[in-house]
Amino acid sequence: MNQVSLGLTTAGAALMMISLVIGEFATGGWTNYPPYTGAVFSPGVGPDYWIWSVVIAGIGSLMSGINFCVTIYKCRAPGMTLMRMPLFVWTTLCSAIMLVYAMPPITVSSLMLALDRVLGFHFFTNDLGGNMMNYANIFWMFGHPEVYILVLPAYGIWSEIASTFSSKRLYGYSSLVLATMAIAVIAFTVWLHHFFTMGQSASVNIAFGIATMVIAVPTGVKVYDWMATLWRGRIRMTVPMVYMTGFFILFTVGGLTGVILANPSVDYQVHNSVFLVAHFHNVLIPGVLYGVLAGIHYWFPKVFGFRLDERTGRLTAWLWVIGFSLTFLPLYVLGLQGMPRRLPSFTEAAYGPWVTIAGFGALVILLALTMLFVTLWVSIRQRGQLSVPLGDPWDGRTLEWSIPSPAPAWNFATIPVVRDRDDFVARKGAGQAYEAPARYEDIEMPRPTYLGLTLCLAMTVMGFAIVWHIWWLALVSFVIVPASLIYRAFLPESEVEAVVPAAVVAAEDRAWRKAIAEARGVTRDEEDSPANCGLAAPEGEPA
Amino acid sequence: MIHRLYPGLNLGPAHGDDHAEAEPVIFGFWVFLMSDLITFGILFATYATSATTMGRAGGPGPAELFNLGSVALQTGALLASSLTCGLAALAVKHRLGSGTAVGWLIATMLLGTMFLGLELRDFHQMIGAGATPDRSAWLSSYFALVGLHGLHISAGLIWAAVMIGLLHRQPEEGRTKQRLLMFGLYWHFLDLIWIGILSVVFLAGLA
Ligand code: HEM
Ligand SMILES: [Cu+2]
Numbered sequence: 001m002n003q004v005s006l007g008l009t010t011a012g013a014a015l016m017m018i019s020l021v022i023g024e025f026a027t028g029g030w031t032n033y034p035p036y037t038g039a040v041f042s043p044g045v046g047p048d049y050w051i052w053s054v055v056i057a058g059i060g061s062l063m064s065g066i067n068f069c070v071t072i073y074k075c076r077a078p079g080m081t082l083m084r085m086p087l088f089v090w091t092t093l094c095s096a097i098m099l100v101y102a103m104p105p106i107t108v109s110s111l112m113l114a115l116d117r118v119l120g121f122h123f124f125t126n127d128l129g130g131n132m133m134n135y136a137n138i139f140w141m142f143g144h145p146e147v148y149i150l151v152l153p154a155y156g157i158w159s160e161i162a163s164t165f166s167s168k169r170l171y172g173y174s175s176l177v178l179a180t181m182a183i184a185v186i187a188f189t190v191w192l193h194h195f196f197t198m199g200q201s202a203s204v205n206i207a208f209g210i211a212t213m214v215i216a217v218p219t220g221v222k223v224y225d226w227m228a229t230l231w232r233g234r235i236r237m238t239v240p241m242v243y244m245t246g247f248f249i250l251f252t253v254g255g256l257t258g259v260i261l262a263n264p265s266v267d268y269q270v271h272n273s274v275f276l277v278a279h280f281h282n283v284l285i286p287g288v289l290y291g292v293l294a295g296i297h298y299w300f301p302k303v304f305g306f307r308l309d310e311r312t313g314r315l316t317a318w319l320w321v322i323g324f325s326l327t328f329l330p331l332y333v334l335g336l337q338g339m340p341r342r343l344p345s346f347t348e349a350a351y352g353p354w355v356t357i358a359g360f361g362a363l364v365i366l367l368a369l370t371m372l373f374v375t376l377w378v379s380i381r382q383r384g385q386l387s388v389p390l391g392d393p394w395d396g397r398t399l400e401w402s403i404p405s406p407a408p409a410w411n412f413a414t415i416p417v418v419r420d421r422d423d424f425v426a427r428k429g430a431g432q433a434y435e436a437p438a439r440y441e442d443i444e445m446p447r448p449t450y451l452g453l454t455l456c457l458a459m460t461v462m463g464f465a466i467v468w469h470i471w472w473l474a475l476v477s478f479v480i481v482p483a484s485l486i487y488r489a490f491l492p493e494s495e496v497e498a499v500v501p502a503a504v505v506a507a508e509d510r511a512w513r514k515a516i517a518e519a520r521g522v523t524r525d526e527e528d529s530p531a532n533c534g535l536a537a538p539e540g541e542p543a
Numbered sequence: 544m545i546h547r548l549y550p551g552l553n554l555g556p557a558h559g560d561d562h563a564e565a566e567p568v569i570f571g572f573w574v575f576l577m578s579d580l581i582t583f584g585i586l587f588a589t590y591a592t593s594a595t596t597m598g599r600a601g602g603p604g605p606a607e608l609f610n611l612g613s614v615a616l617q618t619g620a621l622l623a624s625s626l627t628c629g630l631a632a633l634a635v636k637h638r639l640g641s642g643t644a645v646g647w648l649i650a651t652m653l654l655g656t657m658f659l660g661l662e663l664r665d666f667h668q669m670i671g672a673g674a675t676p677d678r679s680a681w682l683s684s685y686f687a688l689v690g691l692h693g694l695h696i697s698a699g700l701i702w703a704a705v706m707i708g709l710l711h712r713q714p715e716e717g718r719t720k721q722r723l724l725m726f727g728l729y730w731h732f733l734d735l736i737w738i739g740i741l742s743v744v745f746l747a748g749l750a
Contacts, residue, residue: 395617
């Protein structure tokens with residue numbers, strides 16, 4: 001199911017890429033608002049590409065959401081109670097629940113638009129009873145929850161990073177969990193703030209404006225919790241921490257401008273000005289993008305077995321912070337000066353200096369992006385020195401650091417019993433971090449399958465065929481989907497699952513434990529040196 | 544260990560394993576159904592906003608188009624098919640042999656096909672009377688809502704056929720029983736949606 005979700009997301013992305021070469025992509029803005037995107041005003045294929053990329057990728061996202069919910073609810077290790085889960089798992093859970101409820105609206109509204117365009121239905125047209133406000137409502141019923149679907153996992157990453165790199169237990173764990181849940185719920189009650197100006201009454205606007213402002217409260221709780229986690233911690237300024245510093249300052253500004261926009265009377269002035277553009281880039285880049293980059297640096301050694309180079313990484317992070325600030329902060333000023341969004345050229349002299357600064361900032365961002373690839377390149381070249389096969393390069397706190405890096409296909413050789421929120425720290429403290437299990441068991445694993453790839457290709461072709469009205473091809477590729485699912489249902493169980501014998505697991509696990517017994521642990525000061533091979537010296541928590 | 548037993552179909556006499564395996568899958572299917580419910584919910588909302596004089600845009604309305612007799616027959620067929628679908632599950636539960644279960648599934652398919660046939664006949668008559676989906680927003684949302692339910696039923700009919708094949712080929716496997724359990728949930732869920740359509744679209748439309 002994981003593979004199929006990824007396959008469908010890829011199919012949506014592939015369709016978008018194809019549109020760059022054959023035809024045109026979304027000519028109706030990123031929200032694809034009708035009636036402009038209806039068949040009357042946009043006869044071209046731009047909106048169609050948009051619709052089918054979104055629908056196909058959306059089904060993939062929905063399946064991921066279901067998958068994560070079920071895995072987290074039903075497949076936890078013994079002892080892993082909900083309130084012992086790492087915060088990243090909590091935020092992923094809340095995001096996944098939101099996906100389950102937010103994806104259907106966008107799928108439905110897109111398909112309704114497709115019916116309007118292809119079969120002449122009248123959901124959102126100007127004539128015969130159509131109502132475009134239905135589109136705006138349904139779209140943003142997905143659209144606003146979506147921004148929190150993006151940022152919640154990042155919040156989780158920040159939580160893990162804050163506590164690991166200050167070697168302290170996460171401050172205010174329960175309040176962080178509650179804040180996450182509160183955000184997930186309130187995010188569904190604010191969608192109307194995206195169209196305050198579209199003519200509903202002032203009292204409706206006020207209700208949604210207040211709901212919007214309320215969201216800032218749990219978000220504020222989180223920022224304070226993270227700061228308190230760092231307070232008096234044993235902080236190492238690693239790459240993720242540099243990103244986190246940028247995030248703290250910049251994201252807070254972004255959140256505050258959101259609260260400003262939440263006031264309908266202010267929004268009437270700055271809606272669709274570059275003030276809004278500054279707002280959402282301000283939350284998306286320092287909030288989500290920095291979070292993803294920090295998360296990549298943090299978990300990269302777990303996945304690939306070697307760390308990323310710190311020196312180039314830190315430089316990249318600073319370039320991102322500086323580049324972002326130069327590019328987007330001037331847009332707040334420009335927005336207040338009245339510069340509308342999506343402006344191809346202007347004659348207003350007052351805009352000049354700010355636009356120049358922003359343009360220069362864009363170059364810095366380009367440099368940051370380049371340096372990101374340089375970091376990757378340098379690290380791959382030096383992977384020998386950077387390798388951390390023993391699995392725990394950052395004196396980690398949660399159990400993923402208690403297994404080798406890269407993680408074996410079966411992850412844990414024996415399923416651990418969880419006793420503490422920072423279980424690995426508790427084990428290290430008790431000197432039981434690497435106790436060999438008494439016995440090993442066979443592990444059942446799914447066999448590799450072509451299902452994801454098949455569905456990915458079929459859906460890409462289907463999307464393409466529908467966009468260009470090649471109906472027979474659309475039908476053929478669609479039929480492949482149920483056909484391959486049915487084929488799989490009839491496969492005998494032995495062809496779907498494989499068993500890794502206990503002896504294989506045991507041999508690999510014992511070799512790793514032997515290497516640990518012979519290795520020297522590194523102190524936190526040495527984490528950035530070649531001596532770090534993934535075993536942390538016991539240093540305890542800061543007082 | 545938490546209780547992992549799934550109430551309903553017993554999935555295997557001696558292996559509790561089958562229950563443990565079924566739990567996440569069945570739960571996941573419930574989550575999917577809840578998400579599907581949102582899909583229908585949005586179409587219901589769209590229907591409600593367009594069931595107005597403006598939404599009908601001077602075109603024909605429920606009074607001229609709906610055939611309550613046919614709708615009553617459809618409702619009867621669908622509810623009866625839910626019963627036969629439940630009987631198929633009971634046949635597996637009480638080990639009455641896969642033949643009995645297959646028999647009830649065939650009955651389910653026949654009733655489902657009857658429902659679909661009647662629905663298509665109504666669609667055909669409406670279209671013949673000029674009430675096409677491109678006539679007005681109300682008709683657009685009518686065909687989208689009722690049509691989507693019909694599509695779900697069609698998918699369910701294919702699924703039932705697959706279930707018959709599976710019961711024939713691997714009747715004793717836990718996976719087959721798991722799938723039967725999910726099929727049952729799906730089919731009863733569609734019943735529930737139909738009751739919504741019956742009340743909101745047909746009965747309210749003629750009230
Ligand atoms: C305290 C938290 C936040 C508040 C109060 C807030 C408020 C708002 C408001 C009122 C608007 C509509 C402005 C307009 O259209 O004139 C808006 C737009 C937007 N916000 Fe936020 N926001 C917050 C956080 C976020 C976060 C965390 C993200 C993303 C991760 C985000 C992404 C966006 C996007 C993408 C848009 C709309 C862009 C468009 O119209 O094309 N916001 N926000
Ligand atoms: Cu929003």
